[in-house]
Amino acid sequence: DAKTTQPPSMDCAEGRAANLPCNHSTISGNEYVYWYRQIHSQGPQYIIHGLKNNETNEMASLIITEDRKSSTLILPHATLRDTAVYYCIVRAQISSGSARQLTFGSGTQLTVLP
Amino acid sequence: ETGVTQTPRHLVMGMTNKKSLKCEQHLGHNAMYWYKQSAKKPLELMFVYNFKEQTENNSVPSRFSPECPNSSHLFLHLHTLQPEDSALYLCASSQEGDRANQPQHFGDGTRLSIL
Numbered sequence: 001d002a003k004t005t006q007p008p009s010m011d012c013a014e015g016r017a018a019n020l021p022c023n024h025s026t027i028s029g030n031e032y033v034y035w036y037r038q039i040h041s042q043g044p045q046y047i048i049h050g051l052k053n054n055e056t057n058e059m060a061s062l063i064i065t066e067d068r069k070s071s072t073l074i075l076p077h078a079t080l081r082d083t084a085v086y087y088c089i090v091r092a093q094i095s096s097g098s099a100r101q102l103t104f105g106s107g108t109q110l111t112v113l114p
Numbered sequence: 115e116t117g118v119t120q121t122p123r124h125l126v127m128g129m130t131n132k133k134s135l136k137c138e139q140h141l142g143h144n145a146m147y148w149y150k151q152s153a154k155k156p157l158e159l160m161f162v163y164n165f166k167e168q169t170e171n172n173s174v175p176s177r178f179s180p181e182c183p184n185s186s187h188l189f190l191h192l193h194t195l196q197p198e199d200s201a202l203y204l205c206a207s208s209q210e211g212d213r214a215n216q217p218q219h220f221g222d223g224t225r226l227s228i229l
Binding site: 032034041042043044045046049051091100101102103104105106 | 116118120147149156157159162170172204206215217218219220221222223225
């Protein structure tokens with residue numbers, strides 16, 4: 001699975017959009033980009049994933065560049081409850097029936113400020 | 115509510131005790147995982163069960179013993195643990211198969227402290 005690079009920390013004002021970048025310059029054609037977050041003392045929470053098209057759900061939007069070497073997670077209206085460590089993970093789609101791990105890095109500590 | 119329930123949420127045990135961690139998923143998934151998260155370290159995969167068969171064991175010491183009686187339940191049996199085993203133990207589940215890009219869903223973990 002390709003390696004990802006994220007800034008260690010970011011701040012965002014409450015009510016503003018939070019844009020979290022992730023670099024995955026060695027990504028392969030069959031690798032998906034996943035985003036999770038972990039609020040203190042809780043398990044990682046799945047946010048969104050995508051292959052090459054931009055994706056949106058009720059939590060966030062995922063923008064993947066055309067060359068797929070980087071992506072941005074967008075929280076459109078950040079709240080104090082969005083303060084967490086955000087992880088960008090790349091994992092390949094493989095043959096059916098095989099369960100594999102997610103490799104978590106250090107992530108980005110997002111702090112939403114009042 | 116993620117659909118993955120772990121009990122207990124907190125556990126304190128001595129080095130000679132035997133205890134078990136329990137995980138139950140209500141998502142109809144066919145794969146389950148145990149991860150370990152030590153302080154200020156990334157998550158480390160411990161075990162993977164796919165269709166109730168253990169498919170991965172990441173060089174985990176034998177004092178950790180997993181059990182997967184069915185696709186909805188996963189246990190981690192603990193005995194003779196060491197202080198460095200104190201960590202957050204996380205269970206996850208996913209649906210593996212034709213659509214192998216499906217995400218894993220995590221429980222809130224068991225915070226384990228070894229005295």
